[in-house]
Amino acid sequence: MIGGLGGAPTQGGCSRAGCREAAVWRIDWRNPRIHTGERGKTWLACDEHVGYLREFLESRSFPVGVIAFEHTGDAATDASAGGRA
Numbered sequence: 001m002i003g004g005l006g007g008a009p010t011q012g013g014c015s016r017a018g019c020r021e022a023a024v025w026r027i028d029w030r031n032p033r034i035h036t037g038e039r040g041k042t043w044l045a046c047d048e049h050v051g052y053l054r055e056f057l058e059s060r061s062f063p064v065g066v067i068a069f070e071h072t073g074d075a076a077t078d079a080s081a082g083g084r085a
């Protein structure tokens with residue numbers, strides 16, 4: 001089981017136990033044995049732990065996807081290119 005590493009993914013902090021760094025990566029993964037269909041889990045990770053967490057999941061042959069995690073209100077880039085007419 002993978003207890004202890006989970007948690008609410010929307011807090012913006014790294015999901016690695018004991019780490020309090022702000023997350024910059026989002027790790028979407030799924031355990032085919034317990035997550036069916038579209039269900040899955042999301043972890044957040046800081047730069048230091050994204051590799052650890054991804055390898056942790058990949059070593060278990062879980063489908064893993066890593067994408068950049070965007071903080072809201074942090075260097076917002078939307079609406080900066082003149083979308084309004």
Ligand SMILES: [Zn+2]
Pocket residue numbers: 014015016019020021045046047048049
């Ligand atoms: Zn971390």
